[in-house]
Amino acid sequence: NAGVMQNPRHLVRRRGQEARLRCSPMKGHSHVYWYRQLPEEGLKFMVYLQKENIIDESGMPKERFSAEFPKEGPSILRIQQVVRGDSAAYFCASSPRTDGYTFGSGTRLTVV
Amino acid sequence: ELKVEQNPLFLSMQEGKNYTIYCNYSTTSDRLYWYRQDPGKSLESLFVLLSNGAVKQEGRLMASLDTKARLSTLHITAAVHDLSATYFCAVVSTGGGNKLTFGTGTQLKVEL
Numbered sequence: 687n688a689g690v691m692q693n694p695r696h697l698v699r700r701r702g703q704e705a706r707l708r709c710s711p712m713k714g715h716s717h718v719y720w721y722r723q724l725p726e727e728g729l730k731f732m733v734y735l736q737k738e739n740i741i742d743e744s745g746m747p748k749e750r751f752s753a754e755f756p757k758e759g760p761s762i763l764r765i766q767q768v769v770r771g772d773s774a775a776y777f778c779a780s781s782p783r784t785d786g787y788t789f790g791s792g793t794r795l796t797v798v
Numbered sequence: 799e800l801k802v803e804q805n806p807l808f809l810s811m812q813e814g815k816n817y818t819i820y821c822n823y824s825t826t827s828d829r830l831y832w833y834r835q836d837p838g839k840s841l842e843s844l845f846v847l848l849s850n851g852a853v854k855q856e857g858r859l860m861a862s863l864d865t866k867a868r869l870s871t872l873h874i875t876a877a878v879h880d881l882s883a884t885y886f887c888a889v890v891s892t893g894g895g896n897k898l899t900f901g902t903g904t905q906l907k908v909e910l
Contacts, residue, residue: 719897728886728900729841742895777840779898785829785890787898789841 690790705765707793711780718761723775800891804901819904821870821887831888877908
């Protein structure tokens with residue numbers, strides 16, 4: 687069992703570019719969550735998805751951010767026109783039902 | 799809106815000493831988690847607490863939950879250097895869906 691796989695581990699983007707972060711949940715897990723961690727802070731919820739559905743996006747910024755979890759393939763967190771304030775670690779977690787979260791290793795996004 | 803507060807934020811202690819980290823939350827909760835995070839790493843699940851009076855222990859760490867006081871504690875017994883990390887509590891609120899709301903974290907440094 688490979689666990690929750692996130693890639694890339696590190697991503698550098700220039701201001702105005704797009705960032706695409708991928709998350710493959712654990713086998714058998716149909717629930718995916720994205721969290722953002724700013725330096726020296728706790729994790730903040732962004733979005734909760736099940737296959738082909740966004741269940742809760744209350745933590746997503748209104749603009750530039752989007753997420754999907756297609757029927758086939760990984761979940762994608764997309765950040766358009768990145769700004770320096772988007773620099774953070776983005777963690778994905780998956781669960782089989784409504785508990786038992788497993789976190790991935792995270793993607794560390796740096797905007798230069 | 800659920801708020802989760804931890805204290806202390808920073809804790810420096812000597813090996814062999816005991817200490818307690820506190821986690822307060824503002825609304826009723828379905829379950830509470832404790833995680834450990836090493837610098838630049840992902841989150842490692844330590845405990846999940848489901849009911850009032852729940853107590854769980856693993857090695858030098860013991861977690862407890864008082865749902866009436868909306869308080870969880872993480873007690874460290876006879877600390878060792880290897881316990882140095884940041885510890886987070888996270889809460890799933892009743893009726894709040896499956897998202898985790900994290901505390902601010904406690905940076906623990908155990909001096910040799």
